[in-house]
Amino acid sequence: MVRSSEPLTPPPWPAPEAGPGWAFFLDVDGTLLEYADRPAGVHVSPELTETLARLVHASDGAVALISGRAVSDVDRLFAPLVLPAAGQHGAERRRADGTYHLHPVLADGLRRVAGELAGFTAEHPGVLLEDKGISLALHFRLRPELRETVESAVSRAAGALGAAWTCQPGRLVYEIRPGGRDKGMAIADFMAEPPFAGRVAIFIGDDLTDEQGFTVVNRHGGLSVKVGAGETAAGWRLPDAAAVRQWLDACARRLAGHRPGDGL
Numbered sequence: 407m408v409r410s411s412e413p414l415t416p417p418p419w420p421a422p423e424a425g426p427g428w429a430f431f432l433d434v435d436g437t438l439l440e441y442a443d444r445p446a447g448v449h450v451s452p453e454l455t456e457t458l459a460r461l462v463h464a465s466d467g468a469v470a471l472i473s474g475r476a477v478s479d480v481d482r483l484f485a486p487l488v489l490p491a492a493g494q495h496g497a498e499r500r501r502a503d504g505t506y507h508l509h510p511v512l513a514d515g516l517r518r519v520a521g522e523l524a525g526f527t528a529e530h531p532g533v534l535l536e537d538k539g540i541s542l543a544l545h546f547r548l549r550p551e552l553r554e555t556v557e558s559a560v561s562r563a564a565g566a567l568g569a570a571w572t573c574q575p576g577r578l579v580y581e582i583r584p585g586g587r588d589k590g591m592a593i594a595d596f597m598a599e600p601p602f603a604g605r606v607a608i609f610i611g612d613d614l615t616d617e618q619g620f621t622v623v624n625r626h627g628g629l630s631v632k633v634g635a636g637e638t639a640a641g642w643r644l645p646d647a648a649a650v651r652q653w654l655d656a657c658a659r660r661l662a663g664h665r666p667g668d669g670l
Contacts, residue, residue, distance in 0.1 A: 424657035428629075429468040429605035430461060431593050431619065432654075434475060434483070436577060436612035437633050440647050443547055445475070445536050450483050457655045458487060464661035467502055467601040472589050474576065474615055476538040477506075492592035494541045495574065495615055497584050499592055502601055511570060511584040513540055519563045519582065526559050541583040543576075556580050577613045590618030597626065610650055611640075 432438055439448045462469045470490040473480050477493035477500055492499045497509040520537055523544060527533045532548035533556060542563075546556045557573075560580035564573040567582065574581040593609060596602045607628035609619045620630035620639040632640035633650055644650050 424660045425606065426661060427605050428465060428657075428661075429470075429597065429602040429607050430465060430654075430657075431470050431472050431596070431607060431609040431623075433589075433609075433611035433613070433616055433619075433633075434471055434473040434480060437610050437616075437647060437650055438471075439483075441547070441577070444534060445479075445543075445545065448483065454651055455484060455487060457651065457658055458484070458489070460658040460662065461654060462487075462489065464658050465601075468605055470502075470593075470596055470602070472496075472592055472609070472611070472616075472619060474543070474581070474613075479538070490596065492589065492596075494538050495581075495583055496587040496589050496592035497540055499595060501596075501599060508540070509584055509587045511540055515567050516540065516542065516582075519567060523559065523563060530555070541581055543579050543581040545579045547578040550578060553578075574615060576615055588618040589615060590620075590622035593619050593622050594626075610644070612647075 435441055435448065438454065439450065442448045458469065470492065471480050471484070472492045474495050475493055477491045477498050480491050480493060481488060490500060490502045499507045520535070520542055523535050523542060527535045527544070530549065530552060533552060534545040536543040536545060544556050544560055546552050557575070557580050560582060561573045564571045564582045570585055571582055572585040574583050593607060597607055607623045607626055608631070609616070609623045609628065610631040610633060611619055612633035617639055620632070623630045624639060624641065629642060630640035631642045631644055632638040633644050634646060644653060
């Protein structure tokens with residue numbers, strides 16, 4: 407891992423070394439997993455599931471997934487694990503005790519907008535609509551030349567829904583999501599609850615939507631890690647998702663040595 411102000415080079419291992427008081431907050435796409443052309447095309451390996459399970463055990467449960475995906479989709483990907491999770495950029499959240507919170511939003515017009523955007527994708531092959539329930543995403547990974555066209559369509563649709571909704575840019579995606587919540591808020595909420603309270607927050611993410619999380623973690627003296635290139639508020643950097651998985655595996659093994667009766 408290297409400081410984010412340094413050139414993007416393969417990181418030395420292990421640096422920094424995991425501490426027994428850490429709480430891990432992990433983005434999914436682009437961080438734990440490589441991007442796929444379609445959201446449903448990502449793959450979670452058995453090795454990653456095992457690493458996360460060991461990390462949960464070694465950190466006394468202080469591991470949460472912080473994703474733009476819906477919580478139900480996160481559960482599908484990482485089954486049989488059921489972790490604390492924030493979905494749809496913080497609009498929904500499941501606490502460690504299983505309690506589920508959904509940000510209150512008037513979604514009456516969202517079905518109409520979903521139909522309009524479905525029509526847009528029919529006119530622009532290769533642009534994909536992802537309907538997450540209370541947010542919508544237009545992915546243009548297969549048609550990057552349509553960035554401005556997609557941005558315009560999503561901005562107009564979000565504007566038509568009113569001030570309670572926002573147009574969120576991401577990596578080859580534009581989303582309509584409820585305003586008033588973000589990944590940083592979700593992390594702050596988790597940090598006020600067991601088993602995260604009193605620990606040092608570690609957040610790893612790769613996209614624009616993760617910057618709010620970096621800011622919150624930095625403010626509370628935690629460790630923020632940007633995956634890949636680009637300007638960021640994060641203090642550290644890893645080159646890609648494969649390096650993230652390697653680093654988390656090293657963290658799980660090191661933390662196991664801090665638990666009585668556990669080995670590396």
